[in-house]
Amino acid sequence: MKVGIVGLASSGKSTLFNALTHGVAETGRFGSGRAEVNRAQVLVPDERLDWLADLYGPKKKTPATVDFLDAPGLVAGSTDKATARLIGDLRTVDALLQVVRVFDDPAVPHPAGSIDPVRDVSDFDAELILADLAVVENRLARVVSDLGKGVEPAVLGPEKDLLERVQGALEEGRPARSVDLSAKERQVLRGYALLSQKPAILIGNVGEDDASGGDSDAALREYAASAGLPYLPVAAQIESEIAQMEDAEAAEFLADLGIERPSRDRVIRAAFDLLSLIIFFTFGEDECRAWTVARDSDAVEAAGKIHSDIARGFIRAEIVDLGTLREAGSWAAAKDVGKHRLEGKEYRMRDGDCVIFRFNV
Numbered sequence: 554m555k556v557g558i559v560g561l562a563s564s565g566k567s568t569l570f571n572a573l574t575h576g577v578a579e580t581g582r583f584g585s586g587r588a589e590v591n592r593a594q595v596l597v598p599d600e601r602l603d604w605l606a607d608l609y610g611p612k613k614k615t616p617a618t619v620d621f622l623d624a625p626g627l628v629a630g631s632t633d634k635a636t637a638r639l640i641g642d643l644r645t646v647d648a649l650l651q652v653v654r655v656f657d658d659p660a661v662p663h664p665a666g667s668i669d670p671v672r673d674v675s676d677f678d679a680e681l682i683l684a685d686l687a688v689v690e691n692r693l694a695r696v697v698s699d700l701g702k703g704v705e706p707a708v709l710g711p712e713k714d715l716l717e718r719v720q721g722a723l724e725e726g727r728p729a730r731s732v733d734l735s736a737k738e739r740q741v742l743r744g745y746a747l748l749s750q751k752p753a754i755l756i757g758n759v760g761e762d763d764a765s766g767g768d769s770d771a772a773l774r775e776y777a778a779s780a781g782l783p784y785l786p787v788a789a790q791i792e793s794e795i796a797q798m799e800d801a802e803a804a805e806f807l808a809d810l811g812i813e814r815p816s817r818d819r820v821i822r823a824a825f826d827l828l829s830l831i832i833f834f835t836f837g838e839d840e841c842r843a844w845t846v847a848r849d850s851d852a853v854e855a856a857g858k859i860h861s862d863i864a865r866g867f868i869r870a871e872i873v874d875l876g877t878l879r880e881a882g883s884w885a886a887a888k889d890v891g892k893h894r895l896e897g898k899e900y901r902m903r904d905g906d907c908v909i910f911r912f913n914v
């Protein structure tokens with residue numbers, strides 16, 4: 554899964570990136586022109602995998618991963634080459650973490666002169682919508698011209714209708730994700746990688762005083778609820794400092810601040826939920842490994858995550874869910890009590906399934 558950290562300049566994106574990835578990306582460089590995009594891969598903490606690895610003592614333990622991309626801030630209204638490149642980078646991500654400045658700090662001037670989270674969300678959305686509108690208009694012009702020449706009316710006719718509806722929404726300032734679409738239409742639209750169609754989580758970057766809750770983000774919270782977007786408050790600055798500490802010291806600091814779980818855990822959880830992703834496990838003495846798949850994947854698709862040969866030669870999946878495995882104590886014990894299942898190609902994978910794929914190529 555690839556997640557883009559986006560938002561207006563100086564909202565705290567690089568600071569959040571550091572909190573999430575234990576990174577040391579440069580922060581506080583507003584006005585320095587277009588900084589680099591920061592990228593890092595985070596291992597998804599999962600005590601279920603830890604348990605499995607304790608059981609098998611494998612040579613290798615491989616957690617699921619999330620790739621984070623920290624984009625430089627979009628400056629409202631800019632149309633330069635760097636902005637175009639940035640938007641191109643963002644088109645490749647699966648989901649957006651939209652950072653909104655809530656914290657007030659005279660040492661960090663807000664580019665717009667005042668703190669107003671709801672205004673900032675709308676300003677940022679307007680940039681995404683504008684970029685998407687350009688894509689939609691381009692494509693629409695092309696489709697109309699082709700239709701005029703009699704090219705593929707059965708395909709291009711419905712596409713024109715789809716594009717016009719999306720264009721209408723964008724022109725009204727509504728994101729592409731707000732348009733009511735059939736599954737097929739959504740699929741077609743995804744081909745254009747529109748930014749405002751991407752699933753998004755709003756992150757309110759709150760000050761340290763509000764690390765464990767406060768009402769400085771009340772308006773933003775309300776906005777998120779009305780827009781149907783998941784919302785998480787994060788005190789990015791203090792969490793980025795804590796992310797640099799040893800585990801024990803970090804836990805103590807978090808507890809002092811009243812933060813139950815570090816934002817990394819909360820953000821990853823929210824991203825999995827947002828994208829409807831689940832984790833299944835493979836195991837053995839060589840490797841215990843967590844794999845990420847879409848919630849409605851069947852057994853063959855899951856097998857294909859591991860290797861195309863396993864999907865191609867799929868015979869069946871042997872499955873025990875991790876909770877049952879834990880209760881039974883071992884794979885053999887689970888089998889003895891009849892909790893071991895043989896599943897076919899159409900089986901829908903569930904979160905926490907421990908799987909042995911049987912295949913023949």
Ligand SMILES: Nc1nc2c(ncn2[C@@H]2O[C@H](COP(=O)(O)OP(=O)(O)OP(=O)(O)O)[C@@H](O)[C@H]2O)c(=O)[nH]1
Nearest residue numbers: 562563564565566567568580581583626656658790
């Ligand atoms: N007081 C306070 N300062 C913060 C917080 N989060 C970020 N900052 C500061 O705000 C400034 C900008 O933070 P960055 O993380 O660089 O912001 P950015 O969104 O990456 O900025 P650009 O990449 O320039 O768009 C830095 O000086 C941070 O230290 C916070 O929660 N509280």
Ligand SMILES: [Mg+2]
Nearest residue numbers: 566567625626
């Ligand atoms: Mg930055």
